[in-house]
Amino acid sequence: MFRSAPLDYDPRDVGEHKRLIGKMFGDEESWRTRELLDSALADPEFYFDALGQVRMHSWSNGRVALVGDAAWCASPASGAGAELAMVGAYRLAGELAAAGGDHRVAFAHYDAHRALVDKKQQIGPNVWLMVPKTEGGRCARDIVARLPLMKLAGMVERRIQARNARALPDYRRAA
Template identity: 65%
Template sequence: MDQVRAAATDVVGIRFVDAADRDVARIDTRVDDGVEVMRGDLVALLHEAAGSGVEYLFGDSVTALRQDGGGVDVTFEHGPARRFGLVVGADGMHSAVRRLAFGPESRFLQYKGHYFAFADADAALGEDRWVTMYNLPGRMAGIYRSGNHAQAKAYFIFRSEEPIAYDHRDVERQKRLVGAAFAADASWRTGDLLAGALADPEFYFDALSQVRMDSWSTGRVALVGDAAHCASPASGAGAELALVGAYRLAGELAAAGGDHGSAFRRYRQGHRARVEEKQRIGVNIRLMVPGSSSARRVRDALVRLPLMRVMAAAERRLAPGGSRRPLPDYPAPRTQAR
């Protein structure tokens, strides 16, 4: 935990601004016992914690799964086929493991009417320790600037009533979509943020969607994280759900004495309530991206009210008893899962 806190961001809250970068409102989003870390820092911490006993195969993907009573035969795009006792898909909203084991993603993805993009940004464009948001009708541009990190992050959200047809691996096509959504109005610092984002080789874009599934396992194959239950970036809970779900799955497998079916069932039963809670994103996205100029004026008036600050403070105080309810302790494994 000391390492996690050392890597934490120090962002204070959200700052809504007008075209002249004047404050419309500020909302403190800090949680007394909460820790927020950047994705890259979290990955580095997890990689270090896993140690040298883990085998990593980079630059490859799963193309076929065939399971029987004794295991799962896995075919890879590049490497030789291998056999495993269990397969756990932790490969994101567009999970190949889910598609191969459960069916096409169209059965499980629920589109939420928006698209979003993240990329590197010039830190000078944002206020230190604040998330700055600027709105155009149906669109939002912003910058996330942690005082503990030299690199800031730009983000963009725009509305679309219908899903847009594109390949989620075609980054150049995605950049054109974001550029077209924001190119007509370079007010505030949108033009500078957009230029930096479109030049970033790590540019990320996707639909605002959720993954809804009745079950996260079939036979010897299970899913965790966004592959099982993406709540969308509007929830702010992707890492929490992924880490807690992985902890529960590992713990139930350790406690089940080799009975993976029982472990998968208990994992689902124990984790389902938290997932359903976080998938209720409510008015978050409408507050971030008002659909019209009049809706933006109403939003701006609301966030300036003292009541909004009181509600935000109350939510922070209540959070430890809600989303961070205690997790079970699990015994050491009695036998290795087969």
């Protein structure tokens, strides 16, 4: 991964993708970067993409509703994609059942899921730490990554999230 201003490139041109990666990491001599770069550039299944988010004002139009990454991709670096997809699918199905199949009512209520999505779309220190902008940031990341406190910090974060989690609606009565 690397940070940059938005890049102008053809998303279908794998040769261009390889040139971009070669340019970004070609002068890097630390660890096994050269070996990894050569291997990646030689791979016939090379994959390159930008980390991005989908932010939409509405997740439905007419009788069509979106769920998961199609509606609100938090970012591949957020670690929230599966959670949001599962909760979103549950909420959409539940609201359709609760509304007796009236999609207009269901889709309006489905939008209540937006609070969780907005929270998960906030890019936090985990992404900034993973892909720092400066050499000093890279050094800080490498030091923090080696600390035994990382496992503890993850456990604390999961406990805080569990404590602050809101219960999902119970749609069983609607079915």
